[in-house]
Amino acid sequence: MANTKKSDAFVEFERVQKSYDGINLVVKDLNLSMPRGEFLTMLGPSGSGKTTCLMMLAGFETATHGDIRLGGTSINNIPPHKRGIGMVFQNYALFPHMTVAENLAFPLEVRKIGKSEREEKVMRALGMVQMQDFAGRRPSQLSGGQQQRIALSRALVFEPELVLMDEPLGALDKQLRETLQFEITNLAHELGITTVYVTHDQTEALTMSDRVAVFENGRIQQLAAPDKLYEEPENSFVAQFIGENNTLEGVIKEIKGGVALVQLDNGDLIDAKPINVTQAGQRTRVSIRPERVEMDKSRLSSDAHTLKAEVLEFIYMGDIFRTRLRVAGSDAFVIKTRNAPDQIRLQPGQIIDIGWLAEDCRALDA
Amino acid sequence: MSDSTANGLVLAADGTPLKRSLSRSMRRQKMRAFMLVAPLLIFVLLTFIYPIGVMLSRSVQNDIVPETLPETVRVLGAWDSSSGDLPNEVVYAAFMRDMSVAIKAKKHTRLGSRLNYEKTGFSSMFRQSGRKMKKLDPVVDAPFKDKLIKIHKGWGDIETWKTLQTYSGLYTSGYFLNSVDARMTPEGMAWQPEDKQILLKLFGRTLVMSLIITGSCILLGYPIAWLLSNVSPRSANLLLILVLLPFWTSLLVRTSAWKVMLQQNGVINEVLVWIGLVPDGERLILINNQFGTIVAMTHILLPFMILPMYSVMQTIPPVYLRAAKSMGATNWTAFWRVYFPQSIPGIGAGSILVFILSIGYYITPEIVGGTKGVFISNRIAYHISSSLNWGLAAALGTILLIVVLALYWAYDRIVGIDNVKLG
Known part of the structure; x- marks a missing residue:
């Protein structure tokens, strides 16, 4: 961290473009910079390019043009497993053949962390989401909300500085969604991690985020704090889309x-x-x-x-x-x-x- | 409240026990369902279960001896074979009476062939004696002992009578002993002479080669199944057709094609010689040996491995691999720790299918196996159609069935049968 200034942007997209077929741009000239510790939500209708942006940041898609920087260094050519970014997926993606504890230990194991330290970290991460008692269960024995809690703690267990969440609450019912929204924001702020959250649910975006980027047609239509976004939409798309x-x-x-x-x-x-x-x-x-x-x-x-x-x-x-x-x-x-x-x-x-x-x-x- | 109870039974609205009420309402449905499967059930019973049952029972049946020689068998029971003396006149007289009935019914040659399996020479002895014994009268011409020995000196051999005594029961374990290179002698079980011990070796070879074939199918099939489940649905369909293409070609044609490919003047050898990898005089022997059988059978059974693997892999969402990579796993770790364990049910299903199919395979080893590459099934076919020793064939088949069931059971214990997914 010696050569990165604290005030500098932590995550940066500079003139990023993405095309899958060489004809249409899914992401058009995206510029975005996020300070450390921010909770930023990418909000937009499906097909607006928000998930593509997240996948480019995670390393599962390559940018057709432009630069993506993490902590000041370009990560365009770094494979996903070396980026050290935690990720929560829409359908949890918990490994069905492993127990909850084994799932959480997985990122630590591949980092060659010793057994005792591993166990300690796993229990601490489970503690963060109040799921210590479920360490020995299989994912299939858990409810949707419990699975999402485990997925969340699995993304946090190796202490990444950046966590990406791809519509993590999409499959849950309304009440559970609200509880988890609250838990996720609390955790993110407590741990001081930078979070990029993708959703198409505007209530979720407004209640959880420090800033919301409204995506449409491959562009950010407006990037602002929730209250500004709601009260001062800058164009008619945002005005229509939010609230x-x-x-x-x-x-x-x-x-x-x-x-x-x-x-x-x-x-x-x-x-x-x-x-x-x-x-x-x-x-x-x-x-x-x-x-x-x-x-x-x-x-x-x-x-x-x-x-x-x-x-x-x-x-x-x-x-x-x-x-x-x-x-x-x-x-x-x-x-x-x-x-x-x-x-x-x-x-x-x-x-x-x-x-x-x-x-x-x-x-x-x- | 409709769930009123009497004596702890839940009652329906009209007071009948709920269970009976339910089963009555389901009866029609059950009947209809049964009627739908009945034709198949009857077909399977008649053409599969019943013939198998008959075949299996042949492996222990020995009724031809007590039925053809009922009296002889009875009086021979009293004879002490260890005394070193031939049986007395009573036995010879009984044998004469039995034989004259059998000769009239022309059943004595069949008995000869049956006993010939146990001791060579019986067949010709019965045929020759039959012709001469026809001229004797079972009552007038007594005593028979010397006359019979004169007809064929075999009747004066104590071993002949020992064998008859040993195989006089309705049931015999002889066929099963034969199947494992042993035989039943008057003194008990004994191994076959060294030069006749081939069946155990053949069983071993069948098992080992089936395992090799299963293994090569896994190695070749896994990447294909992976590809199938990871390309776009359009390409997957095309590839699947290529996988299934062999099914639309006759098995015989495919095997013969391998003959064309593998023989010494075949495609592979010609190419190797042409590019100079192999000198003309030292062409590789690729066929009529175990190598030929393994290559051809791996090719033929490959679809049976790919299809269950594919159907399992299809259900593994690619997001698991992404999740593993996002947590810091390299491509290999992500595959090995996350993808592979989830694909094991497919491997298991494919392996069981391929192994069980190959352990009983007949046509391909017959065509490309030569003498060293044949399977136990080829031996069974030989005994069914050439040597006509159906009892031995049945015993070999029964053993094969038991081996398969035992392996299936072992697989269930080790991997768990619910871990097998065929679709």
Whole structure:
């Protein structure tokens, strides 16, 4: 570690491209740098290139172009078994012919670590996931959640600095997934390991990560902390992909004082915050989160534009109410309201006025 | 609550015990299922189980002696063979009576052939004596002792009567003793003369060569099965057709092809001579020996090894290898410690299949084996069709069956039969 500066990026992708068939690029010009100790999630729909990136980092795929560096040194030509990267696979990949303890001892054995030290490390790693009692079992005798815990401790047992996880919770039910999400993040932070996590579940990405890289079509569309990603999407793909979003389409009428006046396709005018629109006349897609839509005129500024909306459907979801509206010709406009004692329960057919703060409504690329 | 109980029995809604109710409701289904398999079951019983049973019973049957010579056998029981004297007139008279019945029914020559297996000379003795004894009357012409000895001096040989006495039972262990190069003598069990001891050697050779064939099938088949399970499904299909191609060619044709390849003027020798690796005068002997049998049989049985291996390897996800490598294992360690142990059930299934098939193989060793490369099955075929000693053939077959079952049992004990996957 003498020649690597602590502040330097630990994992770096520089201009990385990947093609399987020589015709299409699966990963297009990927640049990414991660500091040591970060929990980064690669999020994206299937086929977006996120798993390919992970596999290139692990060494199972070679980059067609570009440089991947780990701790400052290029690892392009280092075979997977010499990279010292821990990995957790989607279907656990626990060796069925070995017991839990043998599975955990495997990475230590191939590193020629003595028997007593091996046993000690195995028990410590099992302790991290509270699975000491299962050391003698076979993987097939464990439940899915238990198997994933073992897979996790097997990836950690040889104390790698970098751990890769490829949709590790994909096969588990919701409740177990949430428990394990919490356990994984806790462990990663406690041990100070750098983690690259791949998932297509955005809730998982938002709750677990320090930063999330949203992949689409072989590119990172946005790389940001979860709150920024949710509240300040930089383009309409991210806005659509992360959380629920209402989209309205129109043309920029004018941009003045950091507020864009947008004329929707049915002629209505609304206020929005210009994100990647620069001049009047551009087509835009404005996006507004369902929970930021305001029905109470008194909470908006007096000159704010409002829209007429017809209530189509009211869904009681327990903690929130979800109301579907017809707004500016679109039937899919949704608002969410908290189930508070004074909250109004809208009836289908009702006509209401809705509006929002200009900074909650983002005018993005069309 | 419908699971009301009476006397600890769970009852159905109408009060009948649940078990009976269940079995009644399943009966129709069971009957239908049975009807579906019945034709095959009957076919197998008639054409497989029954003939095997008959064949096995032949290995101990000896009823031809007591049935052809019923009286002789009875009176001969009283004769003390160790006394050194020939049997008395009672035995000769009984023998004369039995023979005159047998000669009329033309059964005496068959008895001669039967006893000839135990002591050469019996066959011709019975045939010659039969012709002359036909002229004697079993009542008028008594006493017979001297007359019979005059007809054939064999009847004056104490060994003849000892042999008859030894093989007078309904059942005999003689065939089995013959199978292991021993024979039953009046004094008990004895080894065959040195020059007649061939069967144990043949059993040993069959076992050793079958093991070698199984081993070479594993070595050749494993990489192919691995390739099959790791290429794209399209290529795998194509390769699988190549593996199965031999099945679409007659076994006889494939074996004969090896004859063309391996003989001294065959393809391989010609090529070796042509490129100068082997001088013309010293062409390699590749056929009519054990080498030829091993090569040809390995080729013929290879698909039986590849297919079970392939079906097992298909189920091993490649992610295990990746996981092992991510944990620091080299390609070899990952294969040996993670992939190979999971492929053992396939190896086991293939090995059992190939070994059991090869231990009873007949056509290929017959064609390419010469004298040194033949198997025990060739000997069985010889006894069935040439020497007509079916009892010995049956005994050899029974031993073969027992060996296979014993090996199967041993395999189960060592590896575990549930570890075998055929698909």
